[in-house]
Amino acid sequence: MTERARRPTLADVAARAGVSVALVSIVIRDAPGASAASRQRVLQAADELGYRPDTRARLLRSSRSRLLGVVFGVHHAFHGDLVTGLYTAADRAGYELALSAVTPQRDEGRAVASLMQDRCEALVLLGPHASTARLAELADRLPVVVVARAARHRALDVVRTADGMGLHQAVDHLVALGHRRITHVDGGRAPGAAERRRGYRDAMRRHGLDAEIRLLPGGLTEQDGAAAARALLDLEPRPTAVTVFNDRCALGVLDVLQRAGLAVPGDISVVGYDDSRLARLSHVKLTTIAQDTEQITTLAVTRAVDRLDGTPVTEREMVVAPRLVVRATTAPCTADRRGAGS
Amino acid sequence: MTERARRPTLADVAARAGVSVALVSIVIRDAPGASAASRQRVLQAADELGYRPDTRARLLRSSRSRLLGVVFGVHHAFHGDLVTGLYTAADRAGYELALSAVTPQRDEGRAVASLMQDRCEALVLLGPHASTARLAELADRLPVVVVARAARHRALDVVRTADGMGLHQAVDHLVALGHRRITHVDGGRAPGAAERRRGYRDAMRRHGLDAEIRLLPGGLTEQDGAAAARALLDLEPRPTAVTVFNDRCALGVLDVLQRAGLAVPGDISVVGYDDSRLARLSHVKLTTIAQDTEQITTLAVTRAVDRLDGTPVTEREMVVAPRLVVRATTAPCTADRRGAGS
DNA sequence: TTGAAAGCGCTAACAC
């Protein structure tokens, strides 16, 4: 292998610019305390040498690492969205991200440990599996922000979507379109399912539709949706709209409905949850509830930074409003007007 | 915020164990040169203090960082598989991984730059977008292993799947099932697309099916697949089988096909590429071409380490054979027997 | 405005 040149150091730049390393450090960090003239000289020298500061040495010396550790599931599509947002949020806040993946062969514990070793100042955990107690223990050592999962503990900051509100939005949207017989296909014991179920019920009641509340057991997958849809077809009278636990499940619902000869949204409207890529497919165009990843990630980083800065914060849990994304699977109700049905 | 205790250092452990820092260093690194007795004492002290070595200080001091930089696409499911394998391969080789994600807002250049700053010894780039020339330039500074993409340059190591062979396997499988009208939905300018396209053409010719060669523009996403499937539905006569650039794209194809009332594999067979988790879903059961991620990642790490160690290597390109995984989207061709339907 | 010098936590020579 060819010999590679040693990377230039501050000292190299200093030598070339004819100044001290301390001065170079000031210039490179863009800190106050250097004349325009030296700034110029140093910058030019650095440029000519192709100088790049050594993050590790810098971190070692300064008490602050300005590093945010992020644990994410390597196969979790939604985590990809979150990581994307975290990068920009961290950037804005002047922090760097250290990524640590959870894989089938690398558990959360290892992922966290490696981040700790890297001297991250705070941890942002995406949908962590660890128990709240375990997480709280971690938070004893450094600020921990739990994202996209509930965790009630005075030591933990939590940022998550208001799933209940998501279902309120779905129901409100359908009611505004004139629907009354709105069924919910739930997510069983999946995380978030309980809150979405509750949100559906509450919203129905709020609209005085207590008598129309119908819950169908569903799940996370297309298959669960397909099964639920078959059950739905037997409902008498048939609902004119259905809210589904998530997009995948909604796809199964759509599939069975359409095969049964029902037009969507002509005969029946469908609302999903997640705004996953599936929902956006041009031939699916699923009306759905989108989680606000940008806000979630911004809040997560802001909160981590606040903890680090000692900024006093009141609520430990930050619940972000989801957003209704209207596409092509919802339309005004064409069934009999009120009074005729139920 | 509560005051957090300073993390214990080597010196703290040394003090507690009543030995020198050097000795502690030896014990912690599990290096030779310490008596069993001191080993025991030091380990116990470290344990009591909850000591964790500081990666950065360690890297700063030793000339070697034993850090492998990995650039991956945050939304690329297959990259998730590769990262998984890289972690274990690196672990085996005694290296750590530094992950740097490419997101819609963070390009490859930034991803690479941050890794360089972290003093990674070598770079493993998953399906990089940069030109070969640009990659070669990078390789001028440190060993670069390009994964899952072709790049012919004497300075670049490449580990990739024999994508051409993959399409041979797909076509052979379909031909063996009696199919002749086999169309290929390609990946456009995506890495690997050209070779898969070529593999498809070659395989068709090898079977004397020159006249049946049909290429449909596709891409990497479900969207692309959906669009291609719509084009495919207009083909006259309609193909009885289709090979698709990747699994995601194949999913879009499947969906449109099924919504159009075609049975898969009854009316048309579909073969994907990647054997991603999508393909394995129980309601999808996509026949696909599996890339040997374990071998790919092992080779990538091995090669990076060889470069670092100065081990002489002969070929710069390592091509791994893919494997056909037959699931439920391919079946014998029924075109002859078909009377009614669709 | 600039420079000298003292470390950050660790490893690697080299003594003892």
Next chain:
DNA sequence: GTGTTAGCGCTTTCAA
């Protein structure tokens, strides 16, 4: 076997 010492590349007092 064990301790002493000199840095890795950088930031940060503190003087000049």
